[in-house]
Amino acid sequence: MPATILVGTQWGDEGKGKATDLLADHMDYVVRYQGGNNAGHTVRAGGHTLKLHLIPSGILYEGITSVIADGVVVDPGVLLEEMDELATRGIDTSRLLVSSNAHLIMPYHLELDRVTERYLGKLQLGTTKRGIGPAYADKAARIGLRIQDLTDEKIFRQKLEVVLKEKNAILSRVYNRLPLDADEIVKDYMGYGERLAPHIADTSSVLYGALRQGKRVLLEGAQGTLLDLDHGTYPFVTSSNPVAGGALVGAGLGPKEVARVIGVTKAYVTRVGAGPFPTEETGAAGERMQERGQEFGTTTGRRRRCGWFDAVLVRYAARVNGLTELFLTKLDVLTGLDRMRICVAYRYEGRLYEDFPPHQTIVHKAEPVYEDLEGWTEDLEAVRGYGDLPPAARKYVERIADLGGVPVRHVSVGPHRDQTVET
Numbered sequence: 001m002p003a004t005i006l007v008g009t010q011w012g013d014e015g016k017g018k019a020t021d022l023l024a025d026h027m028d029y030v031v032r033y034q035g036g037n038n039a040g041h042t043v044r045a046g047g048h049t050l051k052l053h054l055i056p057s058g059i060l061y062e063g064i065t066s067v068i069a070d071g072v073v074v075d076p077g078v079l080l081e082e083m084d085e086l087a088t089r090g091i092d093t094s095r096l097l098v099s100s101n102a103h104l105i106m107p108y109h110l111e112l113d114r115v116t117e118r119y120l121g122k123l124q125l126g127t128t129k130r131g132i133g134p135a136y137a138d139k140a141a142r143i144g145l146r147i148q149d150l151t152d153e154k155i156f157r158q159k160l161e162v163v164l165k166e167k168n169a170i171l172s173r174v175y176n177r178l179p180l181d182a183d184e185i186v187k188d189y190m191g192y193g194e195r196l197a198p199h200i201a202d203t204s205s206v207l208y209g210a211l212r213q214g215k216r217v218l219l220e221g222a223q224g225t226l227l228d229l230d231h232g233t234y235p236f237v238t239s240s241n242p243v244a245g246g247a248l249v250g251a252g253l254g255p256k257e258v259a260r261v262i263g264v265t266k267a268y269v270t271r272v273g274a275g276p277f278p279t280e281e282t283g284a285a286g287e288r289m290q291e292r293g294q295e296f297g298t299t300t301g302r303r304r305r306c307g308w309f310d311a312v313l314v315r316y317a318a319r320v321n322g323l324t325e326l327f328l329t330k331l332d333v334l335t336g337l338d339r340m341r342i343c344v345a346y347r348y349e350g351r352l353y354e355d356f357p358p359h360q361t362i363v364h365k366a367e368p369v370y371e372d373l374e375g376w377t378e379d380l381e382a383v384r385g386y387g388d389l390p391p392a393a394r395k396y397v398e399r400i401a402d403l404g405g406v407p408v409r410h411v412s413v414g415p416h417r418d419q420t421v422e423t
């Protein structure tokens with residue numbers, strides 16, 4: 001039974017949680033493969049609404065094993081808080097597995113994320129300030145500490161003391177901050193280690209074995225294609241690889257294991273933080289999307305920038321992820337707009353770009369070329385079959401599939417589980 005990868009095709013917040021929730025019924029394992037607690041999805045359980053940042057939403061289902069794989073950066077304090085929160089709501093977290101190879105977010109990563117952003121001033125990226133960039137930077141510099149180090153105090157302290165010497169020098173001499181205390185960090189992290197020990201596993205091996213036994217595995221991406229470190233709008237990106245290739249590296253599996261790559265795409269576009277956004281709409285239509293779509297960041301509460309659907313992005317996402325289908329979300333938010341716009345290309349210095357431009361300047365300065373379609377006024381929330389969608393809404397969905405070159409298999413028309421139709 002091959003694995004399925006689920007990725008965001010825009011700048012994150014495409015509604016991947018909704019898609020995961022729907023697919024979870026058919027899964028045995030739900031795996032996070034990159035990012036950290038910069039992500040966030042809202043889940044509804046036992047009459048409560050809760051926000052998860054690290055633990056895959058599969059944790060809500062009894063038959064599913066949730067996995068935090070090698071490619072994730074883990075803030076262990078945050079992970080334990082999430083586990084406690086789930087436990088107080090009666091949700092069993094004993095099936096959660098955390099890769100021993102996953103890197104740790106350390107207190108100096110949080111501190112450095114905050115001060116370096118401040119230092120950048122007007123050029124800041126608008127990170128979530130959760131220490132993600134500094135943790136991945138240390139991983140690449142080979143001075144990171146990993147989950148497995150939590151199980152050996154001697155090794156943990158040895159590695160920490162070397163790194164902390166440098167970090168404290170930077171914090172105090174460059175950024176005028178107080179140095180951090182090694183003993184305090186060791187004490188806190190050994191405490192986390194003790195509690196996490198039963199969950200630490202060789203998750204690549206577990207998943208490989210599960211696939212051999214015909215189990216169903218969903219590899220769930222956080223953030224989105226345009227926030228990818230290599231393929232996104234660099235430097236306004238996150239520090240990991242949300243794209244489908246990143247799923248294989250992050251989970252420790254080979255390409256032959258995957259048959260289906262689902263691109264979750266919102267029926268309009270949003271972005272939090274700084275960076276180019278060619279179809280951004282600052283007028284009334286954008287405000288309407290923001291209000292009706294409740295577009296506020298799950299992690300930081302920031303207002304999301306909104307804009308028209310961008311087919312250049314979805315075509316690009318289809319290419320760099322090898323998408324086999326699209327899952328279109330939040331179509332209901334667009335009800336009531338008199339005309340719908342889809343960006344079909346960018347124009348820059350008289351030239352048309354139907355493919356995502358190869359230079360950042362073009363993306364920053366591009367003027368979107370729009371195709372206008374009819375809007376619809378019907379409320380979509382009660383729609384339960386594709387044929388029940390108003391003709392204008394169907395035309396909009398079909399145009400997205402045409403322009404993206406990938407079939408739309410699901411359309412979501414509201415936040416609830418039953419508000420998703422198959423095409």
Ligand code: IMP
Binds near residue numbers: 012038
């Ligand atoms: P970082 O991931 O905290 O380093 O932030 C880098 C960029 O990615 C910023 O523009 C963030 O707003 C954005 N970002 C990170 N995580 C998410 C997410 O889950 N959804 C949307 N944007 C995100």
